[in-house]
Amino acid sequence: MNTDKPLQGHIALVAGATRGGGRGIAVELGAAGATVYVTGRSSRSGASEMGRPETIEDTAERVSAAGGTGIAVRVDHSDQQQVRTLLERIATEQDGRLDVLVNAVWGGDPLVDWEHPMWEQDLETGIRLLRQAVETHIVTSRHALPLMVARGRGLVVEVTDGNTARYRGTVFYDLAKSSVIRLAQAQAAELRPHGVAAVAITPGFLRSEAVLDHFGVTEDNWRDAVSQDPHFAHSETPAYLGRAVAALAADPRVMDKSGRALSTAGLYPEYGFTDADGTRPDFAAYWAVALQDEFGPLGEPL
Structure with a gap:
């Protein structure tokens, strides 16, 4: 194995790689040498309803610049065909x-x-959120898993927010993020006899493009926003999440983690990766010191 490019020759699909955590994962898989199919609805040929500037082509180019091969494909993952x-x-x-x-x-x-x-929320909007955030994962796995099962190897990663049973503040969001953890566990159970692993993973306080915009800063001057929210000092970039996933994908013993709900902070001690600036953010540890008294403990991983 090429230790600089441990995923050389590997093929990855990152569904939802236009921005944020998906983009960070795609780029870091590329940095490890993988060929990465980058999918989403936001393309240079047409924007999605999100109305943001990031595109799948931008992400694919970043994958290739990092040392992999990025392939952009415009896909609405709610459309089975x-x-x-x-x-x-x-x-x-x-x-x-x-x-x-x-x-x-x-x-x-x-x-x-x-x-x-919940009883005052728009029901159609809530159900649409669940379809967007959970049904798309089910549809994608349904059509992707046969390729992995046929070869008797592979890794499925469900990206979530939080890896404990703690309530996430609003019902449909909580259902979406906890449901994909359960989906990872269910896939792990069914895939284990076929040598395919499935995990869920959460970042900490993710410094995505949308979050940076919310605070009115860029990645270059993000610390200026700490005055608005002191917790932001303990945030992390999408690259940190990406490096966690790349480490899992390169781990020959990843089956040992199948079915687990993991976190960037929980994995860096084992794999030794850092964030883009060389730091190792640990939002769970920060929560235990600074936020637990106000908001309660995060709880044990699901």
Whole structure:
């Protein structure tokens, strides 16, 4: 194995790689040498309803610049035919090989109601969030897993927010993020006899493009926002999440972790990766010191 490029020759699909954690994972898989299919709805050929500037082509170019091969494919993962066509393409172009599937589709920020209890929320919007954030993962796994099962190896990663049973503040968001953890556990149980691992993973306080915009800063001057929110000092970049996933994908003993809900902070001591600036943020540790009295303990991993 090339230790500088441990995923050289590996094929990955990162569903929902336009921005945020998905983009960070795609780029770091590329840095480890993988060929990465980068999918999402935001393309240079047309924006999604998110209305943001990031595109799948931007991400694919970053994958290639990092040392991998990025392939952008515009896909709406709620559309079964589009997903089926995508996996048929991967099978054809890669001789049936798929080593890593990352279900990172989200796009739910405009749909989350943080202000009202469930009985005062718009039901159609809440159900749409669940379809966007959970059904898309199910559809993608359904069509991707046969490639992994046929080869008797692979890794499925479900990206979530939080890896404990602690309530996440509003019902539909909580259901979405906890559901994909359960989906990882269910896939792990069914895939274990076939040598395929499945895990869920959460970042800490993720410094995504949208979060940076919220605070009115960029990655270059992000610390200026700490005056607005002191907790932001303990945030992490999408690269940190990406390096965690790349480490899992390169671990020959990853089956030992199958079925678990993991975190960036829980994995860096084992794998030794750092964030983009060389630091090792640990939001769970910070929570225990600074936030637990106010908000309660995070709880044990699911």
